[in-house]
Amino acid sequence: MTLLDFAIGPALQWSLMIMIVGLCWRVVGVFLGRWRRDLSRPRSDALVQGGLRAIITRSAPARELEKNIRFQHFTGYIWHIGFFMTVLLYEPHIDFFKSILGFGWPGLPSHLVVFPAAIALAILVMLTIRRMIDPMMRTITRPDDYLSLIIIISALITGLMASAHIGPRYETMLALHILNVELLFVWIPFSKLAHMIFWLLSRYRIGAYFERKGVKA
């Protein structure tokens, strides 16, 4: 078995399984906790609307709040968009999804996907440096933050190298990229990257919590 065979075979199956089972366990584990029913008389009963509203409105904070976080806000948007464009619109990635899901979708030419990937990479490097030099960010940073950044950055770098045929021979580079992505899959449930699920739950929850008090969160 070559490294590439291992990467697209058992490593892929196991990493996906760990990610799915781990995420399910992490989310279910939270919901197995104590449900504290709020007995106070609600000011509003529209908790579902409040929760759903917060899922959307949290993406665009009020102007008086946003003006202080403009850098984080927009860099956050740009790198996420760049990253997901790369994941979802690069044709070899679409072929991969097709092999699992049974269907695909139109992609972007390879030379165009390089740009969002490179922009995402540049922003992530910038955010990592900011985390290291900004005193407040350094204070709140945990090993999880750096590890998550390193794993995503290296996935982007290996991907760009493989697509540009830079580094070791193509099959080895591709295997390294796939193994890196699989490391990301395994890391997700153990890290803050689980926010790929929690952002929805948590935004909904805060929206409903404040809606109960008659406040649009």
Place this chain on the structure above:
Amino acid sequence: MNLALIAIDQLQEDLGALAAKAAPTEMPDAERVARAKHVFMKRMSIGLAMNLESCIDCGMCSEACHFYMVTRDPKYAPVRKLEPLRRFYRRELTPLRWVNRLFVRDISADELREWQELVYDACTACGRCDMICPMGVGISESVHLMREGMAAAGLIPSELRAIDQEQREQGTALDVDRNQFTAIVQELATEGVDIPVDKAKADILVLSSALNLRLFRQTVASTAKIMNKLGVDWTMSSRCFDASNYGYLSGDYPAEKTNTLRIIDAATACGASKVIVPECGHAYMALRWGGANVLGERPPFRTLAISEFIGREIEAGRLQVKPIVNGNSVTFHDSCRLVRHGGLLKEPRIALRALGLDLREMESRGRTAICCGGGEGGNVIGRAKSLRGQAFKIKMQEAEDTDADSVVTSCDSCRYNFITGGAKANWNKTIESLVELVADNLA
């Protein structure tokens, strides 16, 4: 020096003395940690767990926090204030605790001592960070759980601890007892303000607060004038007149429960259908939102803040006010507990508009209002005075930017902080109470 400042000086002197009198809570370090952990475990809920699972350490919460914004000191990052709780959660409760225990340090008594300043002096649980977090983490409610853990570990700051002990053991706060309350009622009667006290049955039980009675007794008179003008069936209780809840502020849940049940019992005894909380944000929070949860069921009355009651009565046409001719321009300060955590955005503005005032809104208002810096018990902590004063400057600037002649608020703690902070900064803005403004202009 005006009367309020003299009373405030006296109060601050008394607080200093009270702090020295606070009974020490000595215990071995291991017990402090065990007690804090026990409370974290006992009070944890799905919602709080969600908060602790979802944070991505982005630091955006810092840019909504007045303490961080004014000092730029990293230790005041809101999410950092939760660090002991987060570590406890990751080691003991998260579904992945068995992995985390290998890497995450346990909390220590020294850390809890260090965090005392962060969760009491440098956080008013105002919840502005709750509004900015892209993940929707409820930081302020998590800080409250931190306070509960600190209280169990015997680490409430001494001034707050002294008042908490006084209220829990004697039923009074800031030395305002039944005799003083009665004396104030009698004094107001000589000024022509009638306050019905200890009626066996009444439709409305009106509360005051220790801070109210010590610093702003005119507000008590104003409340009485409004109630009498409405002709409603109301009373105050000489045994239970204080809405303030220092157990809630301290994170001392057993004391919070005792204080809340005292009010619920008094209201139930006189058959009140409404309890009116004075201009006091935390008192509203503790009774309006906490009362039912403490009791285990909804109490047989509705809790209204006085500003809420006034706004509704004006809106319904039952309370008429005279528009203030050539009235000055005003800006309204939203108390965090009444507005962001209470939903009372509309009611005070109904009153201000009925008074015909030129209302000039601050840039941050309603759900995004900046805290004045002195709520959640912070204004009784002596060592926090300087930090509080710095944080107040952000609020002062926002109020100044409106170019309004005066600031109106409906929370005594905020008013206290505006007066003390303003005096320190030589800021000559008039600070007014909504209730007094309405009472002075009844039609």
